[in-house]
Amino acid sequence: xxxxxxxxxxxxxxxxxxxxxxxxxxxxxxxxxxxxxxxxxxxxxxxxxxxxxxxxxxxxxxxxxxxxxxxxxxxxxxxxxxxxxxxxxxxxxxxxxxxxxxxxxxxxxxxxxxxxxxxxxxxxxxxxxxxxxxxxxxxxxxxxxxxxxxxxxxxxxxxxxxxxxxxxxxxxxxxxxxxxxxxxxxxxxxxxxxxxxxxxxxxxxxxxxxxxxxxxxxxxxxxxxxxxxxxxxxxxxxxxxxxxxxxxxxxxxxxxxxxxxxxxxxxxxxxxxxxxxxxxxxxxxxxxxxxxxxxxxxxxxxxxxxxxxxxxxxxxxxxxxxxxxxxxxxxxxxxxxxxxxxxxxxxxxxxxxxxxxxxxxxxxxxxxxxxxxxxxxxxxxxxxxxxxxxxxxxxxxxxxxxxxxxxxxxxxxxxxxxxxxxxxxxxxxxxxxxxxxxxxxxxxxxxxxxxxxxxxxxxxxxxxxxxxxxxx
Numbered sequence: 285x286x287x288x289x290x291x292x293x294x295x296x297x298x299x300x301x302x303x304x305x306x307x308x309x310x311x312x313x314x315x316x317x318x319x320x321x322x323x324x325x326x327x328x329x330x331x332x333x334x335x336x337x338x339x340x341x342x343x344x345x346x347x348x349x350x351x352x353x354x355x356x357x358x359x360x361x362x363x364x365x366x367x368x369x370x371x372x373x374x375x376x377x378x379x380x381x382x383x384x385x386x387x388x389x390x391x392x393x394x395x396x397x398x399x400x401x402x403x404x405x406x407x408x409x410x411x412x413x414x415x416x417x418x419x420x421x422x423x424x425x426x427x428x429x430x431x432x433x434x435x436x437x438x439x440x441x442x443x444x445x446x447x448x449x450x451x452x453x454x455x456x457x458x459x460x461x462x463x464x465x466x467x468x469x470x471x472x473x474x475x476x477x478x479x480x481x482x483x484x485x486x487x488x489x490x491x492x493x494x495x496x497x498x499x500x501x502x503x504x505x506x507x508x509x510x511x512x513x514x515x516x517x518x519x520x521x522x523x524x525x526x527x528x529x530x531x532x533x534x535x536x537x538x539x540x541x542x543x544x545x546x547x548x549x550x551x552x553x554x555x556x557x558x559x560x561x562x563x564x565x566x567x568x569x570x571x572x573x574x575x576x577x578x579x580x581x582x583x584x585x586x587x588x589x590x591x592x593x594x595x596x597x598x599x600x601x602x603x604x605x606x607x608x609x610x611x612x613x614x615x616x617x618x619x620x621x622x623x624x625x626x627x628x629x630x631x632x633x634x635x636x637x638x639x640x641x642x643x644x645x646x647x648x649x650x651x652x653x654x655x656x657x658x659x660x661x662x663x664x665x666x667x668x669x670x671x672x673x674x675x676x677x678x679x680x681x682x683x684x685x686x687x688x689x690x691x692x693x694x695x696x697x698x699x700x701x702x703x704x705x706x707x708x709x710x711x712x713x714x715x716x717x718x719x720x721x722x723x724x725x726x727x728x729x730x731x732x733x734x735x736x737x738x739x740x741x742x743x744x745x746x747x748x749x750x751x752x753x754x755x756x
Contacts, residue, residue, distance in 0.1 A: 290317050296602070296738035300533040303686035304606040311682075313633060315605045316624065320734045333366040339485035360489065367494035368483040374498045375479040380621055382441070382472045382509020383644070384549050388516040389437045391551055394657035395520065396431025402555055402661025405430055406522040410700075414515055418449055430519070437512055441472045448472070450507045462503070467496055469504035476501060517588065521554050524591035524696035526705075533607060534690040535596035538683060540578040541569050541675045542612050543668065544598060547619035550588035552641045552655050553581075555664025556617060557593050562665070569672045577672065582607065583622045583731070591696040601731035602738045605630050611682040615671035619655070620645035622731055635677040637670060713755075725755040 292302055308315055329335040329345040336356055337343045344356035394400035405411055405426055415429050418436040447468045462468040479501040482488035536542050545553040560577045569577050580598040581589055589595040598607050601622055608630045615637040628649030631638035640646050641655040655663055706712050716722040728746050732738050749756050
């Protein structure tokens with residue numbers, strides 16, 4: 285791919301990203317932007333959801349302009365095809381988010397059984413509240429209560445009588461609305477399985493019915509797996525509170541051992557943070573010429589340790605390859621989700637060690653060190669130790685950190701922290717919304733896409749929402 289074909293204004297609004305993109309170009313390294321350009325023109329049928337590979341009578345596609353085929357081989361029209369494709373995408377996303385929650389529940393169970401050295405119940409008050417919500421006896425000892433809560437949460441994944449426990453947190457009017465529409469989520473895995481079943485050949489071919497199940501599947505994630513993941517993370521590692529930190533690629537340090545934590549789960553990253561503070565590890569780093577051990581985050585794993593430990597963020601989804609281009613990263617540790625398969629190849633162009641830790645997410649040219657709740661503490665120590673020893677292999681001639689200074693930031697605004705700041709009640713916020721002072725609330729989330737200039741979409745939408753008195 286001719287890298288000169290890609291204009292800077294199409295890449296990013298961030299100077300540090302552009303500077304590292306230039307370095308990658310000088311060194312002849314392709315990144316996500318070159319690979320996107322090489323794919324162009326991308327299939328218009330696929331972009332519109334008007335192609336189908338669900339059965340082997342296809343692949344089929346429908347002409348959106350009405351000149352070509354209007355039905356697939358099975359007779360599916362455009363509405364059916366789009367609904368099935370969207371449903372399967374949602375099922376995959378719900379499965380991924382919810383499986384993340386399952387890993388945390390399994391770790392909570394191991395803690396309750398005394399089988400997870402290094403992990404502990406950090407927020408006992410939240411454990412007590414959740415236990416009461418799930419009907420666990422309040423007079424149990426802490427570890428026994430954690431075990432019973434974990435077992436109760438595991439039932440949320442399988443077949444349940446009734447609906448997901450956390451759905452009862454909604455106002456009654458909302459519950460009644462969802463029940464009337466038939467989209468109140470039941471078991472988490474149940475909704476994912478049913479979505480896959482309905483979109484199989486010859487099953488659900490009413491696009492409205494398909495879209496309603498798509499909603500129920502998404503709600504099973506939001507009010508099931510994702511909410512479980514959030515709550516159990518707080519129990520194990522502490523409920524976030526506002527704290528200062530920094531962001532952008534300059535959080536990496538030229539004189540220190542740099543370890544990047546990337547992915548979606550806090551299980552390995554928390555143990556890595558703990559190991560990086562070990563006096564013996566720090567002493568070894570100094571022996572090798574480093575002044576310390578520096579951790580930096582990417583994507584959701586980065587956010588987990590940012591909001592609980594103040595670990596700075598090196599960047600977001602589109603920065604993951606460029607972080608390695610700095611030449612100062614001794615190790616990148618990943619778990620799952622949002623991780624590009626290209627990272628192993630990019631790491632091999634430098635001295636960087638690329639570690640995978642989940643049996644569910646292995647990558648080319650990576651060293652796999654498997655995580656389990658029983659071995660998480662030892663794994664964190666091994667990851668940090670290998671990174672420290674790798675400092676001596678750094679090629680100083682290939683090191684480059686952009687001049688853009690790290691940006692100060694605050695994070696850790698959990699529900700509990702917000703309520704505490706408002707005197708323990710949401711009433712001031714409710715009053716501001718009722719009076720029209722705040723016209724609504726919105727969350728701006730999701731990864732960057734190289735089809736849109738990096739960070740332009742997120743910052744523009746956020747700015748416009750704030751300008752319209754929407755709380756972001």
